Amino acid sequence: MSDWVTHEHDVVVIGAGGAGIRAAIEASASGARTALICKSLLGKAHTVMAEGGMAAAMAHNDDRDSWKVHFADTMRGGQYLNNWRMAELHAKEAPERVRELEAWGAVFDRTKDGRINQRNFGGHRFPRLAHVGDRTGLELIRTLQDHCVHKGIDVYMETTVSALLQDSPGSRVLGCVGYDRQTGQLHVWHAGAVVLATGGVGKAFKVTSNSWEYTGDGHSLAYHAGAELMDMEFVQFHPTGMVWPPSVRGILVTEGVRGEGGVLRNKEGRRFMFDDIPDNYKPSTADNEDEGWRYVTGDKSARRPPELLTRDHVARCINREVKAGRGSPHGGVFLDVSWLKSKMKDHEAHIKKKLPSMYHQFITLAGVDITREPMEVGPTMHYIMGGVRVDGDTQMSSVDGLFAAGEVAAGLHGANRLGGNSLSDLIVFGKRAGEFAARFAREKGAPRAGNAAIDAAVRTTLEPLARPDGREGPYQVQYALQEVMQGVGIVREEKEMAQAIEGIEALKPRAAACSAPKGRAYNPGWHTALDLRHMLTCAEAIARSAIERKESRGAQFREDFPKKDDANFGTFNHVVRKGSDGRMQVSRRPLAPIRDDLKQVIEENKNI
Amino acid sequence: MSSGKVITHIPESGRDAIFRVWRGDSTAGQFVDYKIRVQPGMVVLDAIHQIQAEQANDLAVRWNCKAGKCGSCSAEVNGMPRLMCMTRLDMLDLDMPVIVEPMKAFPSIRDLVTDVSWNYAVKKRIRPFRPRKPDAPDGTWRMQQDDVDRVQEFRKCIECFLCQDVCHVLRDHHKHDEFIGPRFLVYSAALEMHPLDAEHRVGDLKNEHGIGYCNITKCCTKVCPEHITITDNAIIPLKERVVDEFYDPVTRLFRIFRPKKA
Numbered sequence: 012m013s014d015w016v017t018h019e020h021d022v023v024v025i026g027a028g029g030a031g032i033r034a035a036i037e038a039s040a041s042g043a044r045t046a047l048i049c050k051s052l053l054g055k056a057h058t059v060m061a062e063g064g065m066a067a068a069m070a071h072n073d074d075r076d077s078w079k080v081h082f083a084d085t086m087r088g089g090q091y092l093n094n095w096r097m098a099e100l101h102a103k104e105a106p107e108r109v110r111e112l113e114a115w116g117a118v119f120d121r122t123k124d125g126r127i128n129q130r131n132f133g134g135h136r137f138p139r140l141a142h143v144g145d146r147t148g149l150e151l152i153r154t155l156q157d158h159c160v161h162k163g164i165d166v167y168m169e170t171t172v173s174a175l176l177q178d179s180p181g182s183r184v185l186g187c188v189g190y191d192r193q194t195g196q197l198h199v200w201h202a203g204a205v206v207l208a209t210g211g212v213g214k215a216f217k218v219t220s221n222s223w224e225y226t227g228d229g230h231s232l233a234y235h236a237g238a239e240l241m242d243m244e245f246v247q248f249h250p251t252g253m254v255w256p257p258s259v260r261g262i263l264v265t266e267g268v269r270g271e272g273g274v275l276r277n278k279e280g281r282r283f284m285f286d287d288i289p290d291n292y293k294p295s296t297a298d299n300e301d302e303g304w305r306y307v308t309g310d311k312s313a314r315r316p317p318e319l320l321t322r323d324h325v326a327r328c329i330n331r332e333v334k335a336g337r338g339s340p341h342g343g344v345f346l347d348v349s350w351l352k353s354k355m356k357d358h359e360a361h362i363k364k365k366l367p368s369m370y371h372q373f374i375t376l377a378g379v380d381i382t383r384e385p386m387e388v389g390p391t392m393h394y395i396m397g398g399v400r401v402d403g404d405t406q407m408s409s410v411d412g413l414f415a416a417g418e419v420a421a422g423l424h425g426a427n428r429l430g431g432n433s434l435s436d437l438i439v440f441g442k443r444a445g446e447f448a449a450r451f452a453r454e455k456g457a458p459r460a461g462n463a464a465i466d467a468a469v470r471t472t473l474e475p476l477a478r479p480d481g482r483e484g485p486y487q488v489q490y491a492l493q494e495v496m497q498g499v500g501i502v503r504e505e506k507e508m509a510q511a512i513e514g515i516e517a518l519k520p521r522a523a524a525c526s527a528p529k530g531r532a533y534n535p536g537w538h539t540a541l542d543l544r545h546m547l548t549c550a551e552a553i554a555r556s557a558i559e560r561k562e563s564r565g566a567q568f569r570e571d572f573p574k575k576d577d578a579n580f581g582t583f584n585h586v587v588r589k590g591s592d593g594r595m596q597v598s599r600r601p602l603a604p605i606r607d608d609l610k611q612v613i614e615e616n617k618n619i
Numbered sequence: 620m621s622s623g624k625v626i627t628h629i630p631e632s633g634r635d636a637i638f639r640v641w642r643g644d645s646t647a648g649q650f651v652d653y654k655i656r657v658q659p660g661m662v663v664l665d666a667i668h669q670i671q672a673e674q675a676n677d678l679a680v681r682w683n684c685k686a687g688k689c690g691s692c693s694a695e696v697n698g699m700p701r702l703m704c705m706t707r708l709d710m711l712d713l714d715m716p717v718i719v720e721p722m723k724a725f726p727s728i729r730d731l732v733t734d735v736s737w738n739y740a741v742k743k744r745i746r747p748f749r750p751r752k753p754d755a756p757d758g759t760w761r762m763q764q765d766d767v768d769r770v771q772e773f774r775k776c777i778e779c780f781l782c783q784d785v786c787h788v789l790r791d792h793h794k795h796d797e798f799i800g801p802r803f804l805v806y807s808a809a810l811e812m813h814p815l816d817a818e819h820r821v822g823d824l825k826n827e828h829g830i831g832y833c834n835i836t837k838c839c840t841k842v843c844p845e846h847i848t849i850t851d852n853a854i855i856p857l858k859e860r861v862v863d864e865f866y867d868p869v870t871r872l873f874r875i876f877r878p879k880k881a
Binding site: 052053114118121149150157223224256258367371372376530533537 | 644658659676678679684687688689690691728734748750753762767771774776810
């Protein structure tokens with residue numbers, strides 16, 4: 012078997028969403044010969060679906076904002092499990108990264124004085140999200156894409172990486188192996204450093220806002236290469252996904268709807284979010300509808316409406332209403348922005364201007380005109396806070412030469428991510444990963460992987476095609492996994508999770524045996540058979556971490572341990588690694604002591 | 620491509636429908652009929668996925684977000700260029716087979732997937748964004764919302780290439796070497812009308828990018844899933860700029876007396 016094309020690069024970036032393209036731009040700018048490998052066509056990555064905006068404390072709409080408040084908000088949202096160094100760098104560098112996008116051609120919505128306009132979002136004290144209507148992700152990825160095509164980066168489109176190259180597990184990563192989806196041609200990339208920017212794991216779940224690419228490739232590649240994963244129990248369920256019709260269940264309804272004044276009601280018409288405001292958010296949350304509305308319209312003396320509490324909390328409140336029989340006809344609750352007609356003359360034009368994609372999405376897919384009637388929404392798996400454990404400054408994993416940025420990396424968001432902190436995460440840490448990967452490659456040179464490593468990776472890649480015909484197909488195994496992961500959902504419980512772990516174990520042999528149709532050219536059956544291993548690895552890491560955390564914190568809510576337990580569980584992150592016996596090990600890694608000045612920033616901002 | 624009218628009522632219990640799907644590659648192929656059970660609210664991409672999962676694991680289809688945001692699942696449904704993820708089955712006559720085939724303006728790769736790499740090559744040929752020097756005290760720029768509204772309309776483009784597919788200059792006359800197509804005229808317009816941009820592309824549009832080939836039949840505008848008024852707002856103003864620069868008699872006269880630029 013020697014039918015592959017060989018490439019040599021200083022830096023190979025796997026994944027071409029916001030983090031990947033930003034990393035490639037930075038690596039290339041520092042002189043590294045850079046490859047950018049995308050599973051889809053360039054510019055189609057999951058980043059395009061981000062709607063609300065990117066958080067950066069530019070203080071355009073409220074001059075009380077600063078990196079300190081953004082940092083404190085991020086730490087509080089993450090329930091203090093965050094890598095505080097990443098939260099610090101993120102808050103400090105995001106404004107510069109956003110301004111850079113404008114210099115590269117991005118066209119953000121404007122304030123009256125002609126600056127980048129910023130909107131309110133859950134968990135952010137001040138209006139902080141630079142945005143373009145409700146299609147900010149598209150603006151981000153298109154700006155980066157159009158910028159990068161003139162930078163001499165080698166782009167491999169519709170190409171999937173199936174294995175990393177290294178001489179032994181845990182040793183330095185020396186490149187990767189993958190296949191061109193269009194033709195099935197195999198490729199080997201030798202590289203001084205590899206950056207993972209592969210996004211998340213949503214396709215292991217039944218109801219998700221994530222696109223097909225989100226099969227946890229980077230998480231799994233890193234794990235099998237001996238790197239540590241961290242915080243895998245923390246999976247964010249976005250409170251508002253579409254619930255009807257069934258075929259669109261899970262598609263995202265942006266938090267921007269609530270930022271623009273949209274309210275949540277149960278079938279009795281009650282704004283149930285006022286009923287349960289967590290203590291640590293009470294001082295900053297409105298306790299009546301009028302104050303909430305004044306906040307939305309920019310009154311600086313008003314506190315924010317409870318619909319803008321953190322996502323984990325809003326999602327659980329919706330879950331509670333549905334379970335109590337107070338939900339909407341299709342098992343969600345009502346999200347209403349049409350009520351703005353009582354507050355403004357031209358609410359129809361206003362909604363269409365501020366939320367154009369939402370208007371379009373509902374009228375086309377559900378036949379609902381959001382300017383006239385409420386939407387039905389419910390929680391959808393949206394994001395994983397957990398990922399590859401990285402150094403806060405350089406984004407290098409616990410394996411030499413392997414870097415990670417964006418959703419595939421852990422740390423910035425702790426136990427729960429604030430909306431808007433993801434897009435800024437991509438550009439802040441995408442840049443850093445590219446910069447430090449290029450530096451690593453420059454300083455350490457590029458030794459080549461041995462033939463044994465390449466042969467093994469190629470064998471793994473082609474193996475599904477060699478299986479006998481007529482067995483169970485890969486899609487059936489994926490659907491079965493999605494059912495199993497219902498046991499590790501938004502509300503968790505020991506016994507259900509134990510069953511899920513058993514279920515995952517039982518699926519492993521099925522995934523290893525399922526048959527893929529023959530032929531290498533654009534063969535989605537083969538691709539899915541390969542993706543299954545990644546999804547199973549991620550599912551197992553999520554379930555095993557979640558069952559060990561016997562408390563409720565951030566995105567993890569346990570029915571059997573409904574309280575936060577700071578003394579026993581607030582002092583460490585869960586770390587997952589592959590044991591020498593090949594089995595998954597979960598251990599505790601104590602939190603690094605926070606720097607005194609940052610501790611003070613948190614204290615100063617605690618009760619505002 | 621709006622919500623459209625309901626043509627077929629699909630009962631809650633579902634109903635059968637036949638999908639006539641193009642199977643093949645660049646050398647040969649044929650339509651294959653698949654009968655599946657469809658449910659209310661389904662879109663064409665759901666039907667294709669169901670066929671892929673149950674009857675043809677290797678059916679090639681390109682898709683990502685399934686929410687009309689990435690522009691990957693472009694195809695021709697009953698002869699109309701559409702995003703499969705935004706085409707509801709109840710808008711189609713399900714008493715007839717639903718014909719699903721790949722875009723015709725691009726070479727076939729396999730089944731519903733076409734080779735759209737030409738578009739990526741075209742984009743590289745367009746001069747990139749070049750901002751004027753920052754002129755606000757904080758080292759950035761000031762732009763009013765009114766001034767960016769038009770450009771924001773163009774930047775809604777999701778690069779589904781349906782406008783390229785329907786454009787007769789590309790689809791029927793195969794002028795891919797001489798004409799950049801509506802997508803990249805919109806792209807050029809977004810750059811040319813960007814309040815900060817200082818680059819000059821009008822000469823390229825006339826000489827290299829074939830803007831003259833467009834005879835404003837507006838087919839592109841009709842199929843745009845983002846409702847960008849491609850012809851009226853992007854192409855015609857660019858054509859006017861070409862006319863102003865190259866065909867305006869006063870400017871022409873002026874040019875005779877002006878030494879040519881290198």
